[in-house]
Amino acid sequence: MPNDVYAPPALPKGTLRVTPIGGLGEIGRNMTTFEINGKILIVDCGVLFPEEHQPGVDLILPDFTPIKDRLKDIVGVVLTHGHEDHIGAVPYLLKLRQDIPLIGSGLTLAFIEAKLKEHRITPYTLQVKEGQKERLGPFNLEFVAVNHSIPDALAVAIKTEGGSVLHTGDFKMDQLPLDNRITDLRDFARLGEEGIDLFLVDSTNADVPGFTPSERAIGPVLEDVIARAPRRVVIASFSSHVHRVQQVLDAAHANGRRVALLGRSMVRNMTIAADLGYLKVPDGVLIDFKKAGNIPDNKIVYMSTGSQGEPMAVLSRIVNSEHQIEVGPGDTVILASSLIPGNENAVYRIIDGLTKLGANVVHKGNAKVHVSGHAAAGELLYVYNVLRPKNVLPVHGEYRHLVANAKLAVQSGVPVERAILAEDGTVLDLRNGDVKKVGQLDLGYVYVDGSTVGEITEADLTDRRTLAEEGFISIIVVVDKSTGKIITGPEIHAKGFAEDDSVFDSVRPKIEAALAEAAQSGSHDTYALTQVVRRTVGRWVQASFRRRPMIVPMIIEA
Template sequence: GKAPRRVVVASFSSHVHRVQQVLDAAAAHGRRVAFLGRSMVRNMTIAEDLGYLKVPDGVLIDYKKARDLPDDQIVYMSTGSQGEPMAVLSRMANLDHAIEPGPGDTVILASSLIPGNENAVYRVIDGLTKLGANVVHKGNAKVHVSGHAAAGELLYCYNILKPRNVLPVHGEYRHLMANARLAQDTGIPEERTLLAENGTVIDLRDGVAEAVGQLDLGFVYVDGSTVGEITDADLKDRRILGEEGFISVIVVVDATTGKVISGPEVHARGFAEDDSVFEDVKPKIAAALAEAAQSGVRDSHALSQVVRRTIGRWVNQSLRRRPMIVPLVIEA
């Protein structure tokens, strides 16, 4: 059927052939096309310069000018088919973009779902549907076939190229393995098909490729403006803070006798309960400190461990939580 208003097509910004189809279809139906998303604009400019993208005369229009056209004369070619939060399509679905989809608009997701992105993509589809747009995607229409070669096509490729060495890339290990087996089926010796993972070092010498080493590659975490400084321990701390909450306990003790002079003051963050629930545990903390003082413990670090253990056990038993506990014992 005919789309009554605007049409938005989302695909990868590297899929030149898909963009070509959209340009051709738009030209055939008297619509103009505007590119949305920095990577889409950049890639298609390069593709046109290199002659991979043939733009029919007068079809392309800058998106700022496109808004002056009647709705049924415009197609937006956008990024964000995988539900990326900052890409054009997600922002449209959240009404956080100059173009606000509504009833009568058609949105076409011309892409497969990359496994793991399902929730993000369905969120975008839901958002667009709520706004009244007609969302066309692989699940309800024939708008996309996989861009990955099937086994038969890979065999065809190996038979034409007759490579001396084969290094399958892309996909999980099981996919690399299946690809290597296909290469071996076309007569490439097993020792010439290399299965490499991230960080595998491969030497190519005299026409023979071989794996000669493995670099130890981990994750590099980016946090604000620091790169690679944040550790697994920091992330663990943050997870505890995020999921379990935070408690600080401040106690002032007499340096000579070890008796509690002031406090304990308990402050909690990230708890549903009021700070008043901690009234029950305060005498327990004072008692534990008195006991420690009697045993001759005067070191403020050791005393703060006593505080941590006491409140930690109590919170775990009564609230079923394991928060981060920061005790501060001050000697006066």
């Protein structure tokens, strides 16, 4: 992806070096490093979820190469909020050095601690809140409240000898949020007055015109749908969306219904949120799933995961009749969630499956049951105009989002050369209010597959895609070590190519003839014979089927 890779120079004392490691050119695996005077601060350390051209991959991590040899210099990781794309890679980082301090708000730390517990890691943590200032080596940190689709999100100002930075994390500008904790524009104004040299700003919705509606707008819709529902209601959303669940609890309560939480992550996260006071559970509204069967159908709401069509989540299992809950005629299912690009087919399969079972399916497409967690263009302009940063670095987005965000910065008065388009691995040096690109690191995708990290390579994925498209044909021939003559075979096996192995009857004599010819001409080392078989089968399959399966010839000498 990076066009021109070049190494940055040694970092002069007093200069702040900013390197986005992930999140620029993709929605996910957000991570940025800040370095000055030999010390490194990290902001966020998230995962990216794979697309369909990355089959079998469980997670994608940021490439830790730039910090692998600098672990002892890391003063801490600021986690702006508790979403997977900001905290999900922390366990993998801590496996490199377990005592790196994690800095974040109460809920953020509670979420990462629960995750680390599964990895059997107890982290060093520093809990902070908005308004708080902390010094970590050469970094003076100041935390600012921001509103997002998870409570307790923070922006972080980083003041150093080299200059001052503000990083928004993910945010939006809901002016009437459920918890009344708005993105603190007064603090942004003050920080702007003090001078922000570089502004790292969430680009996710920069190409969406206007303003994200308030989360509050969803409540009445949920209440109305639940009020009209004749039987059971199942609501699916993200398992970390505390305020969405809050609205479900409130809407259920207003309708005299009880709520059972479904799905391991939903139960775990909401237990944490309730314990810490972020989720206010109306008296007696929650009921254990095991006891929910005793409640009449018109008195229960199930709150579940699986709104993105994830095959192993509750909703998919319900559709496939692999869950204790059987949805049927008269039941209502609400997908109170976004539709993340790439998940459309999976989600529509869920909607079709539920419709076929007789359920009334309410979703973003036919009712106002979701709002985004990110600032749209109109909101971003407010922020630019209040902060008036010297330089802007759009972060968190595909390239088109970064470009759209940079355009907004320019429209608000930031000089075009100070609205910086960078990508993962771009090295930026800040000094005296000026930002210079000084390097471009060659960072890759690090794939987690099963328990392996970084072992699956791009070449493996290319092989997997070939196998997926066309299957493979393997041809085994045992030949005499000295003469190259066939002892046994060719045995031909195929997977994903044809049901019936008899299709290979016509190629067997061709292989025998080709090998005999090769043996006669004296070229019978196994590599040469392998190539003979590959060529023979390749030509035959192309001519006979116009297909290109992977051909796996194996010559065994005996």
